[in-house]
Amino acid sequence: MERYAVTLQSATVSKVDKTEISEQVAASIRNFSERAKGEGARRGVIDMPEYIQKKAALISAHFLLPAGARVVDMGCETGEITYALAALNPRAEIIGVDRDQKSIEFARKNYRLPNLSYQESDIAIPNMEDDSVDGIINSNILHHVYSMGGYNPGEVTALLEKQMQKLKTGGTMLIRDYMMPPEGEFVLLELPNLPSEGDTTADLSDADLLVNFSQTARPMASGCEGFFIEELMPRRDGTRLFRLPHKWALEFIHRKSYRKDWENELKEEYTFFTYQDYRREFARLGMRMVFSAPYSNPWVVKNCFKGRFQLYDEDYAPLGTPATNYFIVAQKVADKQSLVLEERRPSQKPVGDLQIMIVRDKKTGALHELVKRPGEYCDIVPYRITPDNRLVIYVRSGYPRPIVNAVSRGSHNLDGKKWSGHLIEPITMDTVNMTDDVEENRKMIFGYVDSYASLRAKSDESWYVGDTYFPSPDRIDEAIEPVFIEVENPQKPTWPIKEDKEVNFT
Incomplete structure (x- = not known):
């Protein structure tokens, strides 16, 4: 992987002992743990479930x-x-x-x-x-x-x-x-075909309770109680199958276990x-x-x-367990700042500076897209250890990355997470002009951090280069060497400096 590596070379052996830095970080973590768990810190603190x-x-x-x-x-x-x-x-x-x-x-x-x-x-x-x-x-x-x-x-x-x-x-x-599913979406809800033990809410089977719920939901909306539901022929023995709006399937699933307070639950609409x-x-x-x-x-x-119901779409494809x-x-955000970054349409022009190549897996024969950006880069991680032994790390907040919200092509996000496209990430520096001269590399890095983030190194020795890592070896043709710099407490007027002159961005 030599062709991917950032050319810091001899700069990887700096004037600061990595062991010393690691001990300082470990001390910060130990200090936090002692304050959180020590007997002295816990006096007057109530144990919670x-x-x-x-x-x-x-x-x-x-x-x-x-x-x-x-x-x-x-x-x-x-x-x-x-x-x-x-x-x-x-x-x-x-x-x-x-x-x-x-x-x-x-x-x-x-x-x-x-x-x-x-x-x-x-x-x-x-x-x-x-x-x-x-x-x-x-x-x-x-x-x-x-x-x-x-x-x-x-x-x-x-x-x-x-x-x-x-x-x-x-x-x-x-x-x-x-969160409400898309309006107008219908699903199939399969429930066990068990007999009710009585006529009260507590004694109804889940299937009979659903039928009752379809007639009595949202009672505070005069004339609008209930919702559409129809019972279909079951596809499996020992079950009952219902077709209903996705929203009301979720409403029932979320409340069916709260029968002791059912009358009040009826008044609530969750989604x-x-x-x-x-x-x-x-x-x-x-x-x-x-x-x-x-x-x-x-x-x-x-x-x-688990084991209490099964949701399907209208084509009988099983749906996952709802959140x-x-x-x-x-x-x-301040006026005129971007709110959402999204892909509007595919561009016919080259994709900026990114280079995309097709590579083949030697073992499986599968083809993959591999992305590479020109040049070589390092991540700069400024940090500070406060007088009370806390570790503070400085990063870029709200940095625009439209690719995060690119329109899905043939797949979807399995975990359901979504972002605005504004991310928290380290400071990145182009290292293409770096040489074997450790001192020149140091000056270049310190100058960049000062001009870019108004952060000054604590001393000429307060830096070291970490281990190389790969952001995504199977998708991104790039290796990154992180540079850790211990900095002074910033005094930039636009930052929220407190009276004790301590700032915590973590």
């Missing part, structure tokens, strides 16, 4: 919060998840909001941390200033707004607009909720926006829908889905 911890961790994973960030958890109820979020993010201010007075009183009494507070308020947070919030969490709350608003999507849009006004430019909104609806509304509000992904709760799949909910991340 595992499912609460996992839910809070999933939510936290979708945020990149600077030190001192202000995050609001909407509809926090009695505050358990909000508390877990605060424990996971000790350098951020976490605020739980709920309009129920008793829930807020319970949360304030039972869950206390220095960076945690609770407010009795509407989730439109009218008491907060505009442009004052770094993050908003709408976890399983928007479908309540839709249902209580008379199944009116305009109620959701109006709320999102009010919440968006509270976000700072660059602020993030996370939605964890359900209200399709992916296209979310993207359209966010674009109208000046927000970039950065990411969306389905999520399947393992416990729900095991105990409520239990979706995560959607949107970012408020």
